[in-house]
Amino acid sequence: MLKVKTPEGYPPEEGRYARGNDYSPVAVCVILDDFDYRIPADLQELVMAGIDSGSALSGMLQTENVGTEKLICNIIANPNIRHIVLCGRESPGHMPGQSLLCLKQNGIDESMNIIGSTGPTPYLSNLPLDVVNRFREQIVTVVDMLCPPGERNTESPGLNSKMVEKAVWSCYQEEPTEFMDYTLYDMGAYPQPPILHRIVSKLEAVHPEAQPGKSAMGMGLKLKKLLPNTNCKECGRRTCLAFAIDLAKGKSNVDECPVLFQDEYVGDRQALKKLLE
Numbered sequence: 001m002l003k004v005k006t007p008e009g010y011p012p013e014e015g016r017y018a019r020g021n022d023y024s025p026v027a028v029c030v031i032l033d034d035f036d037y038r039i040p041a042d043l044q045e046l047v048m049a050g051i052d053s054g055s056a057l058s059g060m061l062q063t064e065n066v067g068t069e070k071l072i073c074n075i076i077a078n079p080n081i082r083h084i085v086l087c088g089r090e091s092p093g094h095m096p097g098q099s100l101l102c103l104k105q106n107g108i109d110e111s112m113n114i115i116g117s118t119g120p121t122p123y124l125s126n127l128p129l130d131v132v133n134r135f136r137e138q139i140v141t142v143v144d145m146l147c148p149p150g151e152r153n154t155e156s157p158g159l160n161s162k163m164v165e166k167a168v169w170s171c172y173q174e175e176p177t178e179f180m181d182y183t184l185y186d187m188g189a190y191p192q193p194p195i196l197h198r199i200v201s202k203l204e205a206v207h208p209e210a211q212p213g214k215s216a217m218g219m220g221l222k223l224k225k226l227l228p229n230t231n232c233k234e235c236g237r238r239t240c241l242a243f244a245i246d247l248a249k250g251k252s253n254v255d256e257c258p259v260l261f262q263d264e265y266v267g268d269r270q271a272l273k274k275l276l277e
C-alpha cells in the first residue's frame with residue numbers, strides 16, 4: 001500500500017489541532033461552536049479521542065472560510081489522509097460543518113464561494129482553485145457525525161468519544177469496514193506529491209495578531225498526559241486539559257495544580273516543569 005513521508009514544514013498551518021500518526025489515513029475535525037478562550041470540555045475530549053485512536057491530525061474548525069482554508073492546506077500536505085471524521089455540534093453562526101460537507105460534495109463556484117453553504121461568508125479567497133480541487137480529490141469520505149446546534153447529549157454519535165474512536169479505527173482498516181452508513185478502509189496515499197501551501201502571509205498582512213498561541217492545543221494535549229487527569233477543578237479550570245492548554249499558553253504554572261504535590265505525581269510534576277522550561 002502506498003504511504004508517503006510528510007514533507008519538511010508539514011503541517012504548514014498552525015491551529016487548534018494536534019499531530020498524530022503521519023501515516024494514518026484519517027483526520028478528525030471537531031466543530032468549535034464557542035469562543036476559543038472557553039473551549040467546551042466535551043469538544044476537547046473529542047480532539048483527544050481522535051489523536052489517541054490514531055488519526056493523523058485531530059483538531060477544531062471554527063470558521064467556514066479561513067478555518068476551512070487552513071484545514072485544506074494541512075490535509076493536502078499529507079497525501080496519506082483520505083478521510084475526515086466530522087464531529088462535534090454545528091456552529092450556527094458560521095456553519096463550518098455544513099460548509100465542509102458542501103465543499104466535498106459540490107465544490108466552489110467561480111467566486112471561490114462554497115456551493116450550497118449556508119454560512120455567512122463561505123469564501124475560500126486565499127486559495128487557488130487547483131488547491132481546492134486537490135483537496136476534494138484527495139479526500140474520499142467526510143464521515144458526517146455532526147450534531148445539530150446546541151446538542152449536549154454525549155451519547156449522540158458526534159459528541160461521543162467512543163464513536164469517534166470507532167470511526168477513526170474503521171478508516172484505517174485494510175478491509176472495507178462498515179461504520180454508520182459508510183464503508184471505510186485505508187486505500188493508501190493519494191498518488192500525487194504533497195502540496196505545501198500556506199495562507200498565513202496574507203493573513204498576517206491583515207491580522208498580524210492572528211498567529212500567537214494557536215499551537216497551544218497541540219502542546220496542551222502533550223502536557224495533559226503528565227497531569228493527574230482527575231478533572232477535580234482545584235486549579236480553577238473545568239478540566240485537566242483546560243489547565244494544560246493554559247500551561248501551554250503561559251497563562252498558568254504547574255504549581256497551581258495541588259494534586260501534583262502528592263507523592264505519586266512528583267515525577268510528573270518535575271517532567272512538566274522541564275518541558276515548560
Ligand code: SF4
Binds near residue numbers: 227243259
Ligand atoms: S487541579 Fe490538577 S488534577 Fe485537578 S483539574 Fe486542575 S490540573 Fe487536573
